[in-house]
Amino acid sequence: MAAVEYQQASRVYAKGAQPAVDALDLDIQDGEFVVLVGPSGSGKTTALRMLAGLEPLDGGRIVIGGRDISDVQAKDRDIAMVFQNYALYPNKTVADNMGFALKMQHVPKAERDRRVRQAARILDLDEQLLGRKPKQLSGGQRQRVAMGRAIVREPKVFLMDEPLSNLDAKLRVQTRTQIAELQRRLGVTTVYVTHDQVEAMTMGHRVAVLSGGKLQQCASPRELYDNPVNQFVAGFIGSPAMNLLTADLTDAGARLAGTVIPLTAPIKTTAARDKLTEIVIGIRPEHLHLHLADAGQAGAQAQAGGAVTASLSGEVLLVEELGADALLHVRLADAGGTVVARTEGRQYPGPGSQVTFRVQPADVFAFHPASGARLAA
Amino acid sequence: MATQAAGSVSTAPRRSRRLSKNRAREMSGQAGWTVLGWVVGIAFFIPVLWMVITAFKPESAAETWPPQFTFSPTLAEFRLVFSGMGPFIEHSAIATIGSTILVLVLALPAAYALSIRPVGKWRDSLFFFISTKMLPVVAAIGPLYVIALKSHLLDSIWLLIILYAAMNLPLAIWMIRSFMLEVPGEMLEAARLDGAGRIREIVEVIMPVVTPGLVSTALICVIFAWNELFLALNLTVTNASTMPMYLISSVPQEGLYIAHLSAAATVASVPVIIVGWIAQRSLVRGLSMGAIK
Numbered sequence: 001m002a003a004v005e006y007q008q009a010s011r012v013y014a015k016g017a018q019p020a021v022d023a024l025d026l027d028i029q030d031g032e033f034v035v036l037v038g039p040s041g042s043g044k045t046t047a048l049r050m051l052a053g054l055e056p057l058d059g060g061r062i063v064i065g066g067r068d069i070s071d072v073q074a075k076d077r078d079i080a081m082v083f084q085n086y087a088l089y090p091n092k093t094v095a096d097n098m099g100f101a102l103k104m105q106h107v108p109k110a111e112r113d114r115r116v117r118q119a120a121r122i123l124d125l126d127e128q129l130l131g132r133k134p135k136q137l138s139g140g141q142r143q144r145v146a147m148g149r150a151i152v153r154e155p156k157v158f159l160m161d162e163p164l165s166n167l168d169a170k171l172r173v174q175t176r177t178q179i180a181e182l183q184r185r186l187g188v189t190t191v192y193v194t195h196d197q198v199e200a201m202t203m204g205h206r207v208a209v210l211s212g213g214k215l216q217q218c219a220s221p222r223e224l225y226d227n228p229v230n231q232f233v234a235g236f237i238g239s240p241a242m243n244l245l246t247a248d249l250t251d252a253g254a255r256l257a258g259t260v261i262p263l264t265a266p267i268k269t270t271a272a273r274d275k276l277t278e279i280v281i282g283i284r285p286e287h288l289h290l291h292l293a294d295a296g297q298a299g300a301q302a303q304a305g306g307a308v309t310a311s312l313s314g315e316v317l318l319v320e321e322l323g324a325d326a327l328l329h330v331r332l333a334d335a336g337g338t339v340v341a342r343t344e345g346r347q348y349p350g351p352g353s354q355v356t357f358r359v360q361p362a363d364v365f366a367f368h369p370a371s372g373a374r375l376a377a
Numbered sequence: 378m379a380t381q382a383a384g385s386v387s388t389a390p391r392r393s394r395r396l397s398k399n400r401a402r403e404m405s406g407q408a409g410w411t412v413l414g415w416v417v418g419i420a421f422f423i424p425v426l427w428m429v430i431t432a433f434k435p436e437s438a439a440e441t442w443p444p445q446f447t448f449s450p451t452l453a454e455f456r457l458v459f460s461g462m463g464p465f466i467e468h469s470a471i472a473t474i475g476s477t478i479l480v481l482v483l484a485l486p487a488a489y490a491l492s493i494r495p496v497g498k499w500r501d502s503l504f505f506f507i508s509t510k511m512l513p514v515v516a517a518i519g520p521l522y523v524i525a526l527k528s529h530l531l532d533s534i535w536l537l538i539i540l541y542a543a544m545n546l547p548l549a550i551w552m553i554r555s556f557m558l559e560v561p562g563e564m565l566e567a568a569r570l571d572g573a574g575r576i577r578e579i580v581e582v583i584m585p586v587v588t589p590g591l592v593s594t595a596l597i598c599v600i601f602a603w604n605e606l607f608l609a610l611n612l613t614v615t616n617a618s619t620m621p622m623y624l625i626s627s628v629p630q631e632g633l634y635i636a637h638l639s640a641a642a643t644v645a646s647v648p649v650i651i652v653g654w655i656a657q658r659s660l661v662r663g664l665s666m667g668a669i670k
Contacts, residue, residue, distance in 0.1 A: 054566050075572035087563035091585035100581075104572035149567075 002065025002156040002189060004028040004051065010059035011046050020046040022213040023060065030065075031187045033180070034218075035204030037194055039236070043213035045161055048193045052159050053077050065156055075104075080150035081159040085166065086142050088134040088149075095130040098148045119151040122182070140171050147179070151186070158183070158190040164199065176203060197237050201225070209233050231372035234282050234365055240327055242282045243339040246369060253310070254281050254366070257336030261310040261359060266376035267366045274368065279375065282365035285327065288312070288341035288357040290348065313356040314339070316349055330355060425646075431639035439636035454640035458627070462644070465623035471534050472609075472619060473602040476541030480549045480598050481591065483542070488553035489579060493565065503554070506547040518611050525612055534617040537609060541602040548601075549594050556590030557583065596656035600649050620645045 006026040012019045021043040028034045036044040049055040051062055053074030061070045069077050080101070088097050096103075098119060099112045107115075120130060123144045134142055143163060150158055163179070164172045180203045183190050194200055200207045201221040208218040209232070217229045221237075228234035234242050247254035249271055253262040261281065263271075271279055291311060313333050320327040326348055328341045341357060349355055366375040431439050433450040487506075491499045521540070522531075530536040560583055568582045584591075606621040613622070627641045628634050 052566075052570060054569070074566075074569050079570070081567070081570050083563045083567060085561065085563050087561065087567035089564065089568075089582060089585075100568075100573075101571035104577065149571075 003030045003063075004157055004189060004191065005063040006047070006051075006060070007063065008060035009047070009050055009057055009062055011043075011050055011055055012058045019043075019058070019213050021050065024213075024215055026208055026215060026218060028189060028191065031189055033183050033190045033192065033203065033205045035192045035194060035200040035207045036210060037197055037200035037207055037236075038210035038216075040195060041212075042210040044193045044195075044210045046213075047210070048081075048159055048161055048191060051157070051191060052079060052081050077157075078155050079157045079159055080153045080155040081161065082146045082150050082163045084162045086134075086146035086163075088142060088145060090134055093131050093133060094125070094137070094145050094148075097134065097145055098130075098152045101149070101153045115152050115154075116148075119148040122151060122186075123148050139167055140175065143167060143175060147182075156189065158188050158192075160190065160192045162194055163192075164194075165196075172199075179203065198239055201237065207237075209236060211236075227374075228365070229374050231280055231282070231367040231374075234367065234374075238284060240285050240340045240342070242284050242365070243288070244280055244282050244367070245332075245337045245339070246278055247281050248278050249276055253361075254279060254364075256281065257312050257314065257332035258334040259310055259312060261312075261364060262361045263364065263366060264361055264376075267364075270376040271366070274375075276369065278369055280367040280369050280372075282367060283339070283359060283363060285340045285342040286344075287359060287363035288339060289359070290328075290341065290343060291356045291358045309361070310359045311356050312336070312339075312359060313354065316351050316353050316355055318351060319348065328355070330357075428639045428646075429643050431636055432643045434636050434639075436633040436636045439639070440633055454636045455644070457637060458641045458644055461627065462620070462623050462641070465618060465620050468534055468537075468613075468617050469603060469619040469621075472537035472541055472617070473599050475534075475538040476545065476602050477595050477598045479538060479542040480545045481595060484546060484549035484553050484594070485579075485591070487546075487550045488557050489583070491550065492554045492557040493560065493583065503551070506550050509543075510547050514607055518607070521608075522612065531612060532614045532616045536612055537617055537619070540608050540612070541598075541605060544605070544608075545598040545601055549598055552594045552597070553587065553590060556587040556594075560586050593656045596652045599652055600656075603649060 004026075005028070006024045009021060009024045010019050011021040024043075024047055026034075036047055038044045046055055050057055051064075053069070053072065057070050061068050063069065064077060064079070089100065092100065095113075095116050098116045102112045102115065116130065117127070119125075120127060125141070125144050125148060129137065129141060129145075134145065137145065143166070146163065160179075164175055167175060176199060179192075192203060201224075204221065206218055206220055207224055209216040209224065211232050217224060217233045219227070224233060224237045228237060231244060235244055245256060247256040247261070249255075250260060252260045253268075254260065267279075314330040314336070315333075316328050317331055317338070318329040320329070325346070326343045328343060328348060329338060330341060331338050367373065368375060432454060433452070434445070434448050435451050435453065438445050438448045490496050491503055496502065525531045525533075525536050530539075564582060564586075565578065568578050573581060604621065605619070606625075609617070609619045609622050610625070613619070618626075624638070624641050624645055628638055
C-alpha cells in the first residue's frame with residue numbers, strides 16, 4: 001500500500017499533437033479509491049497506463065510510495081492491473097492465471113496455492129473453478145478471476161481499466177458494489193478508470209474528472225456534484241445531466257424564456273467584473289420544481305417562502321417514466337431551449353401540457369460563456 | 378370478421394406465390410452453383426482416382442484403349458515400389474522434418490520481431506522475405522550448384538535441409554506473423570505486469586495461443602518440402618535423393634510402366650494427403666493472413 005503522486009505527468013503520442021495527458025497533477029492518498037472519469041479521448045486510460053508503466057512519460061514524474069518510478073519497468077512497480085477484457089491467459093487454468101505473477105517472482109508452489117485459494121475465497125470463487133480454463137467461465141466469473149489475479153499479488157496499488165464494461169447492466173451494478181466493498185476491506189490504494197459517471201460517483205472516495213488530457217477537478221462525489229468548478233464538470237457529473245442554457249444578462253438577473261432568473265450577489269459581481277453580456281446558467285433537473293400545471297402566469301415572479309424565485313414555463317414534450325419518479329422534457333417558452341426536469345412524486349402532467357417550474361436562485365449555477373469557468377459559487 | 382378473413386384469403390396466396398417464385402429462383406441459382414462446384418471438384422478428383430485405380434492394375438491392363446474398368450486387382454506394383462524406395466523415403470523424411478524444424482526455429486523469433494514488438498522498418502523486412510520467393514529457382518540453380526560444390530555439400534542431405542528451410546522460411550514467417558497478430562495486446566501487457574520477461578512471454582503466453590498456427594505452418598512446410606523436385610534433381614545423385622526422384626527413376630527406359638508409376642505416385646501422395654487433411658482448417662486461417670477474425 002502506498003500513496004501515488006502524478007507530478008506534471010505528460011504523454012504526447014505524436015510530435016506536435018495535442019498531449020493525451022497534459023501536465024497531470026494528482027495526489028492519491030494511501031488506501032484511497034480514486035476514479036478517473038471522462039469521455040473517450042480525455043486521457044484517463046493513458047494516465048492509468050502511465051502509472052502502470054505501459055506508456056512512457058514525456059514529461060513530469062510519477063511517484064509511488066515516495067519513490068519516483070517514472071523510469072522503472074512495469075513489472076518492478078509493484079502494481080496490479082485489471083484489464084477491460086480481463087486479458088486472462090486462455091491456456092492456463094484459473095489457478096495458474098491467478099498465480100502466474102507469483103510464479104514469475106519465484107514464490108514457492110505451496111505459498112502460491114495458499115494465496116490463490118485465499119483470493120478465491122475473498123472473491124467468492126468456487127474452489128472447483130480453480131481447475132477450469134477461462135473459456136469455461138461465465139463473464140462474471142472471468143471478471144472475478146481477473147480481480148483475483150490482481151489480489152493475489154498483494155500489490156501497492158490496484159489499477160482498473162473499465163473492468164465492468166463487459167458485464168451486463170445488472171451484473172455491473174452488483175459487481176460495482178462488490179469492488180467498492182472489497183477495496184474498503186483490503187485498503188489497497190486503487191485507481192479506477194471509467195467513462196461512466198454513475199460508476200465514478202458510486203465507487204470512488206474521490207473522482208478526478210478529465211477532459212482533453214487535462215484534469216478538470218478532483219473532489220469527493222458530493223463536492224463534484226454540488227460545486228463543479230466549470231461547465232464541463234457540471235455537465236458531465238449527474239444523471240440526467242445538468243440543464244445548461246445560454247442567457248442574456250440584465251441588471252435583475254439572467255433573461256431566459258421570457259422571464260428573469262435572479263442571480264446571487266457573487267455571480268453578479270463576477271459577471272460585472274468580467275463585463276459579460278451573456279452567461280451560461282445551469283440548473284439540475286431536480287431543482288426545477290413543478291409549480292403549476294397550467295402556465296397562466298408565465299413570466300411572473302412569485303414570492304415563496306420569503307425568497308425570490310423565478311418561474312420558468314414551457315410545454316412538456318416527452319415524459320420518461322422511471323418508476324419512482326419521471327423525467328419531463330420541456331421546451332421552454334420564447335425559444336429558451338429544452339430542459340429536463342425530475343418530478344417529485346408520481347403525479348405529473350402528460351406531453352403537450354403547459355407547465356411552470358419554480359427555481360431557487362441558490363440552485364442556479366452560472367458559467368463563463370467562453371471559458372466555461374464557474375462564476376463565483 | 379368474415380370479410381376480413383375473405384380478404385386475407387384472397388391476398389395470401391398471391392403473396393405466397395410471389396415469395397415462392399423468388400425462392401425458386403434463389404434455389405435454382407444455388408443449385409446451379411452446387412452443380413458447378415461438383416463438376417469442378419470431380420474434374421480435379423478423377424485423375425487422382427484414376428491414378429489410384431491404375432496402381433492396382435497389372436501392367437498389361439494399365440495402358441489399354443478403351444480404358445479397362447474391370448480387372449483383377451493386384452498389389453504386385455506396390456510390392457515392387459516398396460522394395461526399392463527405402464532410402465528415398467528415408468532421405469525425404471530427414472530433409473522434410475529437418476528443414477521444417479529449422480524453419481520453425483528461425484521463423485518464430487522473426488515473426489515475433491515483425492508483429493508483437495515490431496523492429497524498425499518491419500514492412501520492408503516483411504517484403505524482403507516474400508520477395509526472395511519471386512526469383513525463379515531456375516535462375517538461382519547455377520550459383521547454388523557452385524556453392525554446394527565448393528562447400529562439399531553436393532548430394533548431401535544437409536544441403537537439402539538448408540535449401541528447403543530457405544525455401545519455406547518466407548511463407549512460414551508470414552503465416553506465423555499473422556497468427557501472432559491475433560494475440561490480444563492486453564494479454565501481453567498483463568504478462569508484462571505479471572513480470573514475465575521476453576522469453577517467458579513467448580514460451581508461456583504467446584506460444585500456447587499460436588500453437589494451432591505453428592502446427593499448420595509446420596504442416597504446409599512439410600508438404601512443400603516433401604513434394605520438392607527441382608533442387609533435389611539438380612543437387613543430389615544417390616546419397617540424398619528423395620521420393621519425387623524415385624518417382625522419376627522408377628520409370629523404366631522401355632516397356633510398360635504406367636501401373637508402376639501410378640503405384641509409386643500413390644505411395645508418395647499418401648503422406649501429403651494425410652498432412653493436408655489435418656491442416657486444412659488452420660491452413661485457410663493462416664493463409665488469409667489474419668484478415669478474417
